[in-house]
Amino acid sequence: MTWKTIIGQTRVQKMLQRCILDNRIPHALLLTGQEGAGTVALALAFARTVNCESPVSTASTIAPCETCHACVQGASLQHPNIRVVASLPSGKADTEDELKDDVIAELRDAIQALAIDAYNPVRLANATQIRIGQIRELKRSLSLSAVQGGRRVVIILNAEEMTIEAANAFLKTLEEPHDDVTLILTTSRPERLLQTIVSRCQELIVPPLDDDDIIKALLDRSLCTVDEATIIAPFAQGNLQKAIDYLSEDIRALRETAVNLLRAALKGKDFRNGLMDAVEEAADGRNKARADAILSLLALWLRDAHVIAMAGEGAPIINIDHRAALERFAAAFGQADFPAVLAAVEQASRHLARNVSVQLVLSTAMLEIRRVFAATRITDRTTS
Template identity: 30%
Template sequence: MSDTLPEPDCVPGALHPRDTKHLIGQDAAEASFLEAYNTGRLHHGWLMIGPRGTGKATLAYRIARFLLSQPMDDGGMFGAPQKPTSLETDPKHPVARRIAAGADPSLFVLRRGGAGSTESDQKKNLEAGKFAKDIRVDDVRKLNGFFNFSSAEGGRRVVIVDAADEMNVQAANALLKRLEEPPENATLLLISHQPSRLLPTIRSRCRELRLSPLGDSDMTNALSQALPDTDLDQRVLTALTSGSVGEAIRMTNHSGPAIYAELVGLFATMPRMDRARALRLADAAAQRGAEDKLDMLVDLIALILARLARAGTLGITPTPEATKGEGNMIARLSPSPHHARRWAQAAQDVDAKLRHGRAVNLDPAALILDTLRHISQAAT
């Protein structure tokens, strides 16, 4: 794949999933797929479910390399080949080399294209890193050419859909037809962060592979692989991201730990909220060109409310702290299940407020300030 073209399925600052050397902490999902392969129960459609950033795309590429490098015959006069014990593929294998270069004719990656209504605009925007908001039906129709061309070559074909949640209705219906009548020797790997958004008929025609958030030790190893040069405290990243390496990378790229520290400091002043501090936080996230930081702030507001609700329900403060002073702030604002219920309700109200405000393009600074004012009232 070109080193200069941005890609919609790659987190900025991270290796693309096809280039990630090791999949950490998902042995159960790997074993489930390998068992299906070895017992002759390889389904044509697989739905990879789990939180964003837990390795679903990395696993999809591991499976693609594995399937396309396995012999198709049953061994003939020499007997059946030995059953594989791992999905690992030698990086020097021709299939692995071609996939790394984005040039294997038996693999098709279905993902968002460039923004725009014409082919010319889409190509120009794709090169500029301006991607469409969803996977469109024209993107799915490209599978027709892929299957028609690759069928002449024989052998297996693999399709990776990253992410299936991003298909619009027309695209989803077009893909459903492929799942209902799959081409011979084809395997479709659908990546889904929010499977509830998929058509029930798509889910029913796929076998699920569920990936879990990483535990502390696996998260440490995964962060060492993904962010070898970061000087951020890995315990903080783990606390803020609930076992998602992809989210940890996004946090690092967009100053997530620093923004969360500011939020904790602001919440510590509630219910008499420090208005000047709230204004600075809202203005910083609402600057032109700071859309990513605004998204991060919105996500972190949801996170801090969830941590408040959880602490009050369980009667314990989070360990370790995600930032200095968080434990004392949470212990004061959510000391009981009664307070926890109040924070849980506040989280629902805030989510609705932010969704509506952003949908109708309210001024971001005013929206954030009004949201923080609403949260402060919940702290009384």
């Protein structure tokens, strides 16, 4: 994975290459954006470029040669200077050395998948924390001298998942920079990082991809037809991983499930049985990825309703084939506190990533959404 396999992100690519060309390589970088927009792909391309033995450069670009020993090692993520740190599953193990065999195999497979395609997510089952043991081990290895020339690059995936102890230990590492080391943090939630960590990093914003980039990336990977890619791209919101997740499911059926959840939650007094059935259907065998896709689609549907409520009929929306239903919904609930409703969906999505029951997460979210919408209706009545 080098620069040329990166989708879009020309501005960020140029900035990273400029640092290397000018020999002003930062000790700490923070890449803020979705993994599916390319944060990890950019970090890996950077790591490979600074480690290549004979990089190919022009006045404004620099790329790895792809043939030297370091490039071959880097391409399979076997280069001793390139290291990826990811969250570990909950349990006793505090460092990678203490993990159970099945988790080690899962981690190895994830890193291999990342080497093949830097847009593949590194997500171990129930992994939600980067622990202090991992940061201590990192510190120890950085204190030793490098075994190979080049520059050591440590890529911390989803850095906001560091525990508070890990974050504090990491802060010390940031405060004592090594000459030949660059720490790259990736995150989609910079607000959850310690401010003291953020302020010590050079931050680069990695924006969502364009729909056209998503379509091209799906087609380049031979994942679907042009028609399917065109339907899915707007729903992916600039995140290739989301687009790929949607491909494995029938997106229209998933959206129907999402809208059914909402309808069931907003029924009259005797809503509970209907809501339980809808939650059961959405939770389908505790499939977290599917439930997360349903939540994303629910959020997009609600966002469209909000846009129509604010901008009126004809407003630009994503669910264009649902416009009539959305307009009816906006007419009935347009005054609702949509930011609060969307926050409930967002929180549900975060809870899913933890080891929480899918049913519980979905029913809690839908009850909260019901509460917010019900408050609007009461307000309407009292003000009219």
